[in-house]
Amino acid sequence: MIEGQYYPGPLGFRIISQEVDFTLMIGGSDPIEFNAILNRLMEIFGAFTISNQGFTIPALQRHSRDAITRIIEILKSVKNKQLRNNLVSMKQSFGKIEIDEYYFVFPLCFSIDSNEHLNIEKELAYINNSGTFFNESELDQYFFKILDSYNIKAYGHRETIIGNKGKRTCRFCGKKYPKTCFKETAHSFPEGIGNKLITTRDECDTCNHIYNDKYDAHFSRLHQVSMAAHEVRGKSGVPKIESETISLENVNGRLLLVDKTNAINSFDNQPDSIKINVIPGFSNRDLYKALCRYAINVMHNDELSNFSDTIKWINNELPFTLLPSIFLNTKMPFQIDPAIALYLRKNNDESLPYAVCEFKFLHFLYAFIVPKNDKEAIYFSDASNFETFFKFFKHYTELYKNFQKITPDDSLVRLTYFFKKHEAQP
Numbered sequence: 001m002i003e004g005q006y007y008p009g010p011l012g013f014r015i016i017s018q019e020v021d022f023t024l025m026i027g028g029s030d031p032i033e034f035n036a037i038l039n040r041l042m043e044i045f046g047a048f049t050i051s052n053q054g055f056t057i058p059a060l061q062r063h064s065r066d067a068i069t070r071i072i073e074i075l076k077s078v079k080n081k082q083l084r085n086n087l088v089s090m091k092q093s094f095g096k097i098e099i100d101e102y103y104f105v106f107p108l109c110f111s112i113d114s115n116e117h118l119n120i121e122k123e124l125a126y127i128n129n130s131g132t133f134f135n136e137s138e139l140d141q142y143f144f145k146i147l148d149s150y151n152i153k154a155y156g157h158r159e160t161i162i163g164n165k166g167k168r169t170c171r172f173c174g175k176k177y178p179k180t181c182f183k184e185t186a187h188s189f190p191e192g193i194g195n196k197l198i199t200t201r202d203e204c205d206t207c208n209h210i211y212n213d214k215y216d217a218h219f220s221r222l223h224q225v226s227m228a229a230h231e232v233r234g235k236s237g238v239p240k241i242e243s244e245t246i247s248l249e250n251v252n253g254r255l256l257l258v259d260k261t262n263a264i265n266s267f268d269n270q271p272d273s274i275k276i277n278v279i280p281g282f283s284n285r286d287l288y289k290a291l292c293r294y295a296i297n298v299m300h301n302d303e304l305s306n307f308s309d310t311i312k313w314i315n316n317e318l319p320f321t322l323l324p325s326i327f328l329n330t331k332m333p334f335q336i337d338p339a340i341a342l343y344l345r346k347n348n349d350e351s352l353p354y355a356v357c358e359f360k361f362l363h364f365l366y367a368f369i370v371p372k373n374d375k376e377a378i379y380f381s382d383a384s385n386f387e388t389f390f391k392f393f394k395h396y397t398e399l400y401k402n403f404q405k406i407t408p409d410d411s412l413v414r415l416t417y418f419f420k421k422h423e424a425q426p
């Protein structure tokens, strides 16, 4: 709780979210204007005692579109220049907080040392990510050490539109309207694996089509056997798998294999076990590019400048000499909605990667470094440097066992599914 008093000001607040830490000063020479503005600000923070003596507001806040609308409204009526500037910077900082994200607001007189600041960040990381990616005991056991070095942002399970509404710029070709257009809905990761919730304003129609043909269509095909087995709807319903020799489809909750070369074509003569190799036709390196693109799609705008080489690499405009391995776990607890967690390092310890991403859906978890540039990619392709990172992210070995290592080379991506009768495990 914060307790504060009205005029004489100025009054200061410190607002801490996972992305922003800013101070809002409210002052001015006109007490009537000051009190009016303060009242309206307190409404944004849901103050529950507003009287001439003071106010009380909850320290833990949840951001909303309504808050931004209200600040814009307040700004229209502010005459004092200093106060106006302060509110403009408040509006800018608020723009960096995701809608529905939790943040804290403290009075400025309330001193927060670095240890307390760390606890606040951990608490926010927990509140904002729980139910999306981690549970509380996992955070306690595995993540608190990671949170000393990384900010974690997770998306999934709730509808999110990434990017600015007003000034849409494609993250991948750098073009704006009218040099390119943004008529179609661009998904941050493919709709073909069941993503209905996370979309982006920052990918133009041209790039969306190019990436779909080059990466996403293959990526979706790679996982469609699992989607068919679990009746997960993709872009056009639950996928049916068809090749020259077999077809596989979900019929009323049961997986039916039709072997076109043998006489297996009904539920009565299904084999006891089925092994299916899926080779969609893109390379392991392209798989890596597809994954890194999903990470870039969910990043905050301010981070993009750190990844300009990565974007060139995804666009085949710049080669990376060597690449670190991708980890794939195919035995995760099942979840329908894809979720992505992005770890961004907040200190200068270059023995750890700047960006690490985890991407979970169905039974799959991909964990990978998002290299900032060739230098970082080379550094983490070295086995012992990679080992340092892998040990630091200790949940990979202790929580998410059974990782397969994929070397991002030119060979074609291949995934082998193995089904026993009436079971559905990749």
Ligand SMILES: [Zn+2]
Residues within 6 Å of the ligand: 170, 171, 172, 173, 174, 175, 180, 203, 204, 205, 206, 207, 208
């Ligand atoms: Zn583009």
